Amino acid sequence: MAGAAPPGAPATTATYVYAVCRGGDESALAGLRGQAPGSPVRLLRFGGLAAVVQDVPAAEFGEDALRERLTDRTELERCARAHHAVIAAAAGVAPVLPFPLATIYRGDARAEAALGADRARLTAALRRIAGRAEWGVKVYARQADRRTAPAADKPERPDRARVAARPGHAYLDRLRGLRHERESRQEAGLQAVEEVDRSFARLAVAARRLRPHDTGLTPGRGAHLLNAAYLVDEARGDEVADAVRRLRRSPECRDVEIELTGPWVPYSFVEAGVTGAGG
Amino acid sequence: MTDRVAERPLTHLPSTPSGPANLADILERVLDKGIVIAGDIKIDLLDIELLTIRLRLFVASVETARKAGIDWWETDPALSTRAHRDAVDEENKRLRERVAELEAGTEDEPRRRGRTGWESVRKGRD
Numbered sequence: 001m002a003g004a005a006p007p008g009a010p011a012t013t014a015t016y017v018y019a020v021c022r023g024g025d026e027s028a029l030a031g032l033r034g035q036a037p038g039s040p041v042r043l044l045r046f047g048g049l050a051a052v053v054q055d056v057p058a059a060e061f062g063e064d065a066l067r068e069r070l071t072d073r074t075e076l077e078r079c080a081r082a083h084h085a086v087i088a089a090a091a092g093v094a095p096v097l098p099f100p101l102a103t104i105y106r107g108d109a110r111a112e113a114a115l116g117a118d119r120a121r122l123t124a125a126l127r128r129i130a131g132r133a134e135w136g137v138k139v140y141a142r143q144a145d146r147r148t149a150p151a152a153d154k155p156e157r158p159d160r161a162r163v164a165a166r167p168g169h170a171y172l173d174r175l176r177g178l179r180h181e182r183e184s185r186q187e188a189g190l191q192a193v194e195e196v197d198r199s200f201a202r203l204a205v206a207a208r209r210l211r212p213h214d215t216g217l218t219p220g221r222g223a224h225l226l227n228a229a230y231l232v233d234e235a236r237g238d239e240v241a242d243a244v245r246r247l248r249r250s251p252e253c254r255d256v257e258i259e260l261t262g263p264w265v266p267y268s269f270v271e272a273g274v275t276g277a278g279g
Numbered sequence: 280m281t282d283r284v285a286e287r288p289l290t291h292l293p294s295t296p297s298g299p300a301n302l303a304d305i306l307e308r309v310l311d312k313g314i315v316i317a318g319d320i321k322i323d324l325l326d327i328e329l330l331t332i333r334l335r336l337f338v339a340s341v342e343t344a345r346k347a348g349i350d351w352w353e354t355d356p357a358l359s360t361r362a363h364r365d366a367v368d369e370e371n372k373r374l375r376e377r378v379a380e381l382e383a384g385t386e387d388e389p390r391r392r393g394r395t396g397w398e399s400v401r402k403g404r405d
Binding site for chain 2: 014084
């Protein structure tokens, strides 16, 4: 076990912390592979709370080794998914405060000391998110071929006779039409985002904007207009899907696609100061 | 119309490491969110975050790149540690020269190892 190495000798294992929870149940963690298959994911109790931890090989989780590994796409994905899977499992039985990837201590004693020192902050954060879940809402502009813009908004069809007579004018008309179309599309996108945000503000106790993804990320998708997270009481979870269904039918959201993900462990709401209304 | 609920209820585990949640959704949470308490091992998640931006581009364009015979995985600073260090060294050298040029006192020397360009990327994204 970490921390059991004789003084002076370099420890061969380190303590990887996934999350902190209140109560918790070790049986919910049984069988999880985590970051170090073969070593159980367990609870480390401290001052009325419990950390979800795992012993990991110190050699693989040193600064250089870890940085090197996380630079590998496959390894990064594996680590991120393993981290998330442990947190999701722990959250099935207790309110859980997720830690970012790679919070690592040289043994249990070091972990206990660091977490214990921050107990007040951890307790406050747990109180803020207990009984609540995070929902991710993304809004994308609909791609041109799937848009349902009314005919009036479409650029005028070029009149063949006119094109033949005044090709320069026809060209300028077309440019104007395209610009007008682009502007009304942006305006429509903004309205859709506002409508989505308004609907979720009524449901959520807190909201947070995440960074929109690169537009190149999802082929077949238009520009990413909104990437938001909302903290919603678990009792109102059913209303989330209803809200999205209603939004998709609303005229404001005619030319956007709305994607819902969740419920997530409230990753985006654990730090003080990020919560809004219900903070 | 598809209701894309990418994650199962909290009480259900993703059954495999390649569970239902989108990788980008997971990365933006496990790298950028969560409660931060200083650990003994210092990993700059900013580095990794930058990597994920490249990763997103990579996911989108790997096929295109492969078709064009471009192997930029090896030379992209955010994707290859060795290339990354070379790039940092290179930038450090440039910055030192620039600082010398400016003569002491007029501008703060960049404190983090050659990150000035990256910092502006980060600011622009938030």
